[in-house]
Amino acid sequence: MAKIKEQVIQALKDQKEIFGDDLYGKIRKTEIVKEVPEEIAEEPEIAYESEDWKNARTLDELESLIGNCAKCPLHKGRRNLVFGSGNKNADVMVIGEGPGADEDMQGKPFVGRAGKLLTDILKAINFERDEVYIANIVKSRPPGNRTPFPSEMDACMPYLLKQVELIKPKLILCLGLTAAKGLLKRNDTLTNFRGKVYDYFSGAKVMVTYHPAALLRNPNWKRGCWEDVQAFRKLYDEMKG
Ligand code: URA
Secondary structure (H helix, E strand, O other), rough: HHHHHHHHHHHHHHHHHHHHHHHHOOOOOOOOOOOHHHHOOOHHHHHHHOOOOHHOOOHHHHHHHHOOOOHHHHHHOOOOOOEEEEOOOOOOOOOOOOHHHHHHOOOOOOOOHHHHHHHHHHHOOOOHHHOOOEEEEEOOOHHHHOOOOHHHHHHHHHHHHHHHHHOOOEEEEHHHHHHHHHHHHHOHHHHOOOOOOOOOOOOEEEEEOHHHHHHHHOOHHHHHHHHHHHHHHHHHHHHHH
């Protein structure tokens, strides 16, 4: 008899371990909600987010279709989605990491201090800023200008790929490691990415250099950047014949 009692107690202990207190004493009170509160009466908008942008035929159409994108949490903190700007038929695309405070405020890429330096770098290799198309890996500002998370980059990349498909650039310049990793889909160091020419799936050639914000922090890198962009210009001239 004592043995059976012991076995029953052990079995109950095991069940308690598996199911917790709910079965034993602490019965959870089920709240009966008679009316569905208004804010959850409809499914949130995000559940119906349209994928029509995939069929966009122009950059303007694409921009208007993704303007309210909420595919990653970055949308919560943005003032403006920074789509991209410049020549819609550009031979050259320049890709940065993501909007900073100035870009978020104005809705345009590279308008702050790093943007001014980028304009100067482009000028130094005989490109006017509005001759090229400038965009970023992510289109919403990461809080405190942190590096975007891989999940945020993955959520935004299809838009950039669609921009590449519509613009059909011959050459793409990635600014910094995040842009290189995001676009080339491989993990490497900036040192290894630099000084090489990559064939992109769209037929474009890709090169990588420093991000202008990094050059502002470390002017010693300007020399390396100068070499990179000269090689980029040379490649452009060769491609144009
Ligand atoms: N840095 C970026 O990577 N992109 C911008 O648009 C501005 C600063």
